Amino acid sequence: MPGAPWEQPGWEQHARAWIADQLERYGLRCDGEIEPVHRLPWSRVLRVPSGRGDLYFKASPPVFGHEPALTRTLGQLFRDRVPEVLAADPELGWLLMKDAGMTLRSAASGDEWLRCMDTVFARMAVLQMGCVDHSPSLLALGVPDRRLAGLPEHFARLLDEQEHTLTPAPDALTPGEIREGRRLLGSFADLCSDLASRGVPETLHHDDFHDANVFVDVRLQRPRVADWAESAVTHPFCTLTVGLRSAAHNAGLLEDSPRLGRLVDAYLEPWSAHGTLPELREALNLALRVGRIVRALTWAHLTASLRPAEQRQESAAQGWIRMYLDAERHLQA
Template sequence: MTDATRPGEGWADPRWRGAALDWIGDRLGRHGRRMVGPVEPRVRPWSLVWRVPTDSGDVWFKANNPGTRYEAGLSAVLARLAPGRVLDPIAVDAGRGWSLLPDGGRTLRDASGGGGDPLARWERVLPEYADLQRAVAPDAGELLALGVPDHRPQALPELFGALLDDGESLLLGSADGLTVEAYELLRAHRAGFAEDCRRLAGSGVAPTIQHDDLHDGNVFVADGGYRFFDWGDASVAHPFGTLLVTLNSVADALGLAEGDPALARLRDAYLEPWSDGHDPATLREAARLAVRVSRVSRALSWRRALCGPDPARAQYASAVPGWLRELLAPDPL
């Protein structure tokens, strides 16, 4: 059987496709269901997703590339640790990075298109996501053992240094890559980055799952709350790093300028669940530091996502140096 170790080749191999369809059929059969039509594919360098029609509604098959393969096992563990906050997989093959998931319904993006106040909706979403993170925190070690990347503050300085030594990922000298000047500035920033990480590690907030790509397309609107999905960029990290992508995405969607009070409002709504053990000023400073250092987490996530030889990876490759350049920009919070 051909595994998906070569995205763009393995996933297109008829033998791989046949094995995946057999697995889907078998797992559906164990739940008294069967396929009733052809799958509808969506392929990216980091994953293949099929919409699978069945006799009782659509389900979704996902195969991850080697850099994000841990997502399948992570999905199953999160369903156990935070029931009701994530999709409960129908089946998982953690070794192959395969998962079969129920349909989650409308996303937050779909719901926002129907009107209402998107900021008010995010004010409800973010505390629920924070509750998920707090529920998972005691079991962070289990996630690390599963292979979820270690982006805890104490691990990031070494990862940052290794990333700066990866000239291929940085696209040094190319139009989309780091300039020599930016590269030297980043190397000079290593000590400052390590100090930020040291201070963040001392914030007293426990590391936990950090989605690292939480936007309105990765949240389902469910009866009585929200469910969070698409964990392929996730890591074990300081939880507040989630604000980097989330606030950026909200600002882009709503046309908010950097420093808009609405973004601070969302930050504070997210931080509120931690207020039982920390004062607001401490939490806000930790959020500022977490957003800063998580720019390296984003660069690392993109490097994992693009680890295969798929020719389509070239159109995304600028994301790695792009996120590192953000380290040289002012803090948004």
């Protein structure tokens, strides 16, 4: 990643000094060795042991520079639904958070996991509804603007970038696929307009909503959703593009499984002021199609910030575009 903060000389010492300053503000001290938890091309996470339990430091790169301020704002609005933030420095891209518990992925499985996910999906919907009136301020924090009216232009630009990229991934789109994407731009614009007409307001969207980003206590209660780096303001139902795909995979369910349908209904029921359940399901089906392009945009935004060698290895954006093309081709068959 060109200019990744943690690759700069003295970054680690600076981060540790900042952590120490924040601990001092709360009358805490480091009670052991600070250890890395994640070392990814797009983030660094450190575990910070303190006398009152573990804390977690996260550093985000400029491409996800909105994450610290967004996470802090969500903590102020919904303190029981996201990790508790002790300190945030948006300019540096740094967060210091309290331990939110175990990931749901590691804490539960089977029916127990599904019951907890029912709660998680419903709580996500309520959080998103609570953010509707805050969308302008979230955009002002730098949260990406993926609102439906602008998505066709974003998609067209993305196809141009895929055609002219200097570091194509091994699974790059073929010229034929790029032509097909351009041919579908008109129908994609119609799809976005149709979804916008369904009456569900645009709001905060979590583009990496799955059980490894959900944290629970030992009783599998008080679920909190973390990792808001991959977020945007768009149609909220796009959040289930990853959410349902991950849930189906982890629970071993088919897309038409009644149990997966119950999970969908748990998410949709809080939106009942905006339509009947059948109407909301129709809107969701549209949003899942749009959501593939939203997801591709997120990955393309991230990939553009990676080193050339890492860009060549990363094909997630192309994969999501290809899924969109395949699904639309199937619908038209």
